[in-house]
Amino acid sequence: MEASDNEQYFFNFSFFKLDSKWRWMADLAKEESAKEVENVIINSGIKFRSYSTLGLRDDADFLFWFAAESVDEIQNVISKLYLTVFGKYITPSHAYLSCTRPSTYARKGTPSSFVVGNEPKKFVIVYPFTKTREWYLLPQEQRQKMMDQHINVSEKYPQVTLNTTYSFGIGDQDFMLAFECDNLVDFQNLIMDLRQIKVSAYIAVDTPMIVCVKKDIVPLITSLG
Numbered sequence: 001m002e003a004s005d006n007e008q009y010f011f012n013f014s015f016f017k018l019d020s021k022w023r024w025m026a027d028l029a030k031e032e033s034a035k036e037v038e039n040v041i042i043n044s045g046i047k048f049r050s051y052s053t054l055g056l057r058d059d060a061d062f063l064f065w066f067a068a069e070s071v072d073e074i075q076n077v078i079s080k081l082y083l084t085v086f087g088k089y090i091t092p093s094h095a096y097l098s099c100t101r102p103s104t105y106a107r108k109g110t111p112s113s114f115v116v117g118n119e120p121k122k123f124v125i126v127y128p129f130t131k132t133r134e135w136y137l138l139p140q141e142q143r144q145k146m147m148d149q150h151i152n153v154s155e156k157y158p159q160v161t162l163n164t165t166y167s168f169g170i171g172d173q174d175f176m177l178a179f180e181c182d183n184l185v186d187f188q189n190l191i192m193d194l195r196q197i198k199v200s201a202y203i204a205v206d207t208p209m210i211v212c213v214k215k216d217i218v219p220l221i222t223s224l225g
Helices: 020-024 027-044 071-082 133-137 140-154 184-194 198-202 217-222
Strands: 010-018 047-052 062-068 090-099 123-131 161-166 175-181 203-205 210-214
Touching: 010 071, 010 175, 027 047, 027 071, 027 217, 047 217, 062 071, 062 123, 071 090, 090 161, 090 175, 123 184, 133 198, 140 184, 140 198, 175 184, 198 203
Parallel strands: none
Antiparallel strands: 010 062, 010 090, 047 062, 047 210, 123 175, 123 203, 123 210, 161 175
Protein backbone atom coordinates (compact mmCIF):
# COMPACT_ATOMS: atom_id res chain seq x y z
CA MET A 1 0.00 0.00 0.00
CA GLU A 2 1.38 3.39 -0.94
CA ALA A 3 1.07 6.47 1.24
CA SER A 4 0.70 10.09 0.23
CA ASP A 5 3.41 12.58 1.11
CA ASN A 6 1.02 14.33 3.51
CA GLU A 7 0.28 11.29 5.67
CA GLN A 8 2.03 11.23 9.02
CA TYR A 9 3.36 8.02 10.51
CA PHE A 10 4.90 7.17 13.84
CA PHE A 11 8.02 5.05 13.58
CA ASN A 12 9.09 2.64 16.29
CA PHE A 13 12.46 0.91 16.24
CA SER A 14 12.20 -1.88 18.83
CA PHE A 15 15.38 -3.85 19.51
CA PHE A 16 15.23 -7.03 21.57
CA LYS A 17 17.63 -9.33 23.39
CA LEU A 18 16.90 -13.06 23.43
CA ASP A 19 16.95 -15.16 26.61
CA SER A 20 19.45 -18.03 26.19
CA LYS A 21 16.78 -20.47 27.46
CA TRP A 22 15.11 -20.13 24.05
CA ARG A 23 17.96 -22.12 22.48
CA TRP A 24 17.02 -25.19 24.52
CA MET A 25 13.60 -25.43 22.89
CA ALA A 26 12.96 -28.08 20.23
CA ASP A 27 13.40 -26.89 16.66
CA LEU A 28 9.79 -27.68 15.76
CA ALA A 29 8.52 -25.61 18.69
CA LYS A 30 10.75 -22.73 17.60
CA GLU A 31 9.34 -22.80 14.08
CA GLU A 32 5.75 -22.93 15.35
CA SER A 33 6.48 -20.01 17.68
CA ALA A 34 8.03 -18.05 14.81
CA LYS A 35 4.87 -18.55 12.72
CA GLU A 36 2.77 -17.39 15.67
CA VAL A 37 4.76 -14.15 15.84
CA GLU A 38 4.47 -13.68 12.07
CA ASN A 39 0.68 -14.08 12.22
CA VAL A 40 0.36 -11.61 15.09
CA ILE A 41 2.38 -8.92 13.35
CA ILE A 42 0.87 -9.39 9.89
CA ASN A 43 -2.66 -9.39 11.30
CA SER A 44 -1.97 -6.15 13.19
CA GLY A 45 -2.31 -4.34 9.87
CA ILE A 46 0.55 -1.93 10.50
CA LYS A 47 3.66 -1.58 8.38
CA PHE A 48 6.68 -3.51 9.62
CA ARG A 49 10.10 -4.83 8.74
CA SER A 50 12.22 -7.34 10.63
CA TYR A 51 16.00 -7.45 10.90
CA SER A 52 18.73 -9.47 12.57
CA THR A 53 21.52 -7.93 14.64
CA LEU A 54 22.78 -11.35 15.76
CA GLY A 55 26.54 -11.27 16.30
CA LEU A 56 26.73 -7.59 15.33
CA ARG A 57 25.78 -6.15 18.73
CA ASP A 58 26.18 -7.28 22.31
CA ASP A 59 22.99 -5.49 23.39
CA ALA A 60 20.46 -6.69 20.80
CA ASP A 61 19.69 -9.74 18.68
CA PHE A 62 16.99 -8.41 16.37
CA LEU A 63 14.90 -5.40 15.37
CA PHE A 64 11.22 -4.96 14.61
CA TRP A 65 10.70 -1.68 12.75
CA PHE A 66 7.07 -0.53 12.86
CA ALA A 67 5.25 2.35 11.17
CA ALA A 68 1.69 3.25 12.11
CA GLU A 69 -0.69 6.20 12.08
CA SER A 70 -0.96 6.12 15.88
CA VAL A 71 1.19 5.19 18.87
CA ASP A 72 -1.71 3.05 20.14
CA GLU A 73 -1.34 0.72 17.16
CA ILE A 74 2.36 0.24 17.91
CA GLN A 75 1.72 -0.48 21.57
CA ASN A 76 -1.02 -2.94 20.64
CA VAL A 77 1.17 -5.04 18.35
CA ILE A 78 4.05 -5.11 20.85
CA SER A 79 1.62 -6.14 23.60
CA LYS A 80 0.41 -9.02 21.42
CA LEU A 81 4.03 -9.95 20.66
CA TYR A 82 4.69 -10.39 24.39
CA LEU A 83 1.69 -12.71 24.66
CA THR A 84 3.22 -15.19 22.20
CA VAL A 85 5.45 -18.09 23.26
CA PHE A 86 8.45 -16.32 21.73
CA GLY A 87 7.50 -13.14 23.57
CA LYS A 88 8.22 -14.83 26.90
CA TYR A 89 11.89 -15.14 25.93
CA ILE A 90 12.67 -11.59 24.78
CA THR A 91 13.61 -8.37 26.55
CA PRO A 92 13.66 -4.90 24.96
CA SER A 93 17.13 -3.36 24.78
CA HIS A 94 16.50 -0.17 22.75
CA ALA A 95 13.26 1.51 21.75
CA TYR A 96 13.11 4.66 19.65
CA LEU A 97 9.98 6.64 18.73
CA SER A 98 9.78 9.23 15.97
CA CYS A 99 7.38 10.56 13.35
CA THR A 100 7.43 11.62 9.73
CA ARG A 101 7.10 15.28 8.84
CA PRO A 102 8.20 17.56 5.96
CA SER A 103 11.81 18.73 6.15
CA THR A 104 12.45 22.47 6.23
CA TYR A 105 15.75 21.91 4.38
CA ALA A 106 14.97 19.38 1.66
CA ARG A 107 14.77 20.66 -1.92
CA LYS A 108 11.83 18.39 -2.69
CA GLY A 109 9.57 16.00 -0.85
CA THR A 110 11.37 12.82 0.18
CA PRO A 111 8.82 10.41 1.67
CA SER A 112 10.21 7.46 3.59
CA SER A 113 10.94 4.46 1.36
CA PHE A 114 9.44 2.32 4.12
CA VAL A 115 6.15 4.23 4.20
CA VAL A 116 5.66 4.24 0.42
CA GLY A 117 6.31 0.51 0.30
CA ASN A 118 9.63 0.30 -1.54
CA GLU A 119 11.45 -3.01 -1.48
CA PRO A 120 13.85 -3.05 1.51
CA LYS A 121 17.58 -3.26 0.91
CA LYS A 122 19.84 -5.85 2.58
CA PHE A 123 20.96 -3.58 5.42
CA VAL A 124 19.47 -0.81 7.49
CA ILE A 125 21.63 1.31 9.80
CA VAL A 126 19.55 2.83 12.59
CA TYR A 127 21.11 6.12 13.65
CA PRO A 128 19.63 8.32 16.42
CA PHE A 129 21.22 11.73 16.86
CA THR A 130 20.84 15.12 18.53
CA LYS A 131 22.10 18.49 17.33
CA THR A 132 23.59 21.11 19.64
CA ARG A 133 21.60 24.09 20.91
CA GLU A 134 24.00 26.31 18.92
CA TRP A 135 22.66 24.83 15.69
CA TYR A 136 19.13 26.04 16.39
CA LEU A 137 20.39 29.53 17.27
CA LEU A 138 21.96 29.98 13.82
CA PRO A 139 20.02 32.04 11.26
CA GLN A 140 17.81 29.95 8.97
CA GLU A 141 19.78 31.05 5.89
CA GLN A 142 23.06 29.86 7.41
CA ARG A 143 21.56 26.52 8.41
CA GLN A 144 20.10 26.08 4.91
CA LYS A 145 23.52 26.63 3.28
CA MET A 146 25.10 23.96 5.48
CA MET A 147 22.25 21.56 4.84
CA ASP A 148 22.57 22.17 1.08
CA GLN A 149 26.17 21.03 1.39
CA HIS A 150 24.99 17.98 3.32
CA ILE A 151 22.42 17.18 0.60
CA ASN A 152 25.05 17.58 -2.15
CA VAL A 153 27.28 15.00 -0.47
CA SER A 154 24.38 12.60 0.07
CA GLU A 155 23.37 12.81 -3.59
CA LYS A 156 26.73 11.32 -4.54
CA TYR A 157 25.52 8.06 -2.99
CA PRO A 158 22.19 7.26 -4.69
CA GLN A 159 22.65 3.61 -3.69
CA VAL A 160 22.09 4.64 -0.03
CA THR A 161 18.45 5.40 0.83
CA LEU A 162 17.70 7.66 3.79
CA ASN A 163 14.56 7.58 5.96
CA THR A 164 14.47 10.67 8.19
CA THR A 165 12.00 11.00 11.07
CA TYR A 166 11.69 13.40 13.99
CA SER A 167 11.72 12.71 17.74
CA PHE A 168 11.42 16.25 19.15
CA GLY A 169 9.28 16.08 22.29
CA ILE A 170 8.59 12.34 21.99
CA GLY A 171 12.08 10.84 22.34
CA ASP A 172 15.46 11.51 23.93
CA GLN A 173 17.06 12.22 20.54
CA ASP A 174 16.15 14.90 17.98
CA PHE A 175 16.11 12.72 14.87
CA MET A 176 15.98 9.09 13.83
CA LEU A 177 17.78 8.21 10.62
CA ALA A 178 17.49 4.82 8.95
CA PHE A 179 19.97 4.37 6.09
CA GLU A 180 19.22 1.49 3.71
CA CYS A 181 21.91 -0.03 1.47
CA ASP A 182 23.03 -3.28 -0.09
CA ASN A 183 26.71 -2.63 0.57
CA LEU A 184 27.90 -1.42 3.98
CA VAL A 185 31.04 0.13 2.47
CA ASP A 186 28.84 2.57 0.53
CA PHE A 187 27.29 3.72 3.80
CA GLN A 188 30.70 3.97 5.49
CA ASN A 189 32.04 6.10 2.63
CA LEU A 190 29.00 8.37 2.88
CA ILE A 191 29.49 8.89 6.62
CA MET A 192 33.21 9.60 6.19
CA ASP A 193 32.38 12.27 3.60
CA LEU A 194 29.66 13.77 5.78
CA ARG A 195 32.09 14.06 8.71
CA GLN A 196 34.09 16.58 6.69
CA ILE A 197 31.34 19.16 6.26
CA LYS A 198 30.39 21.97 8.64
CA VAL A 199 27.03 20.66 9.77
CA SER A 200 28.74 17.69 11.47
CA ALA A 201 30.28 20.07 14.00
CA TYR A 202 26.78 20.76 15.35
CA ILE A 203 25.95 17.15 16.20
CA ALA A 204 25.97 16.69 19.97
CA VAL A 205 25.24 12.95 20.16
CA ASP A 206 25.11 10.47 17.29
CA THR A 207 25.40 7.04 18.86
CA PRO A 208 24.62 4.24 18.63
CA MET A 209 24.77 3.34 14.95
CA ILE A 210 23.14 -0.06 14.72
CA VAL A 211 23.71 -2.24 11.64
CA CYS A 212 20.79 -4.59 10.93
CA VAL A 213 20.43 -7.34 8.31
CA LYS A 214 17.04 -7.82 6.59
CA LYS A 215 15.34 -11.12 7.41
CA ASP A 216 11.72 -12.17 7.25
CA ILE A 217 10.17 -13.04 10.62
CA VAL A 218 10.25 -16.85 10.48
CA PRO A 219 13.83 -17.16 9.17
CA LEU A 220 14.87 -14.44 11.62
CA ILE A 221 13.51 -16.20 14.69
CA THR A 222 14.67 -19.67 13.67
CA SER A 223 18.18 -18.29 13.04
CA LEU A 224 18.55 -17.09 16.64
CA GLY A 225 19.74 -20.52 17.81
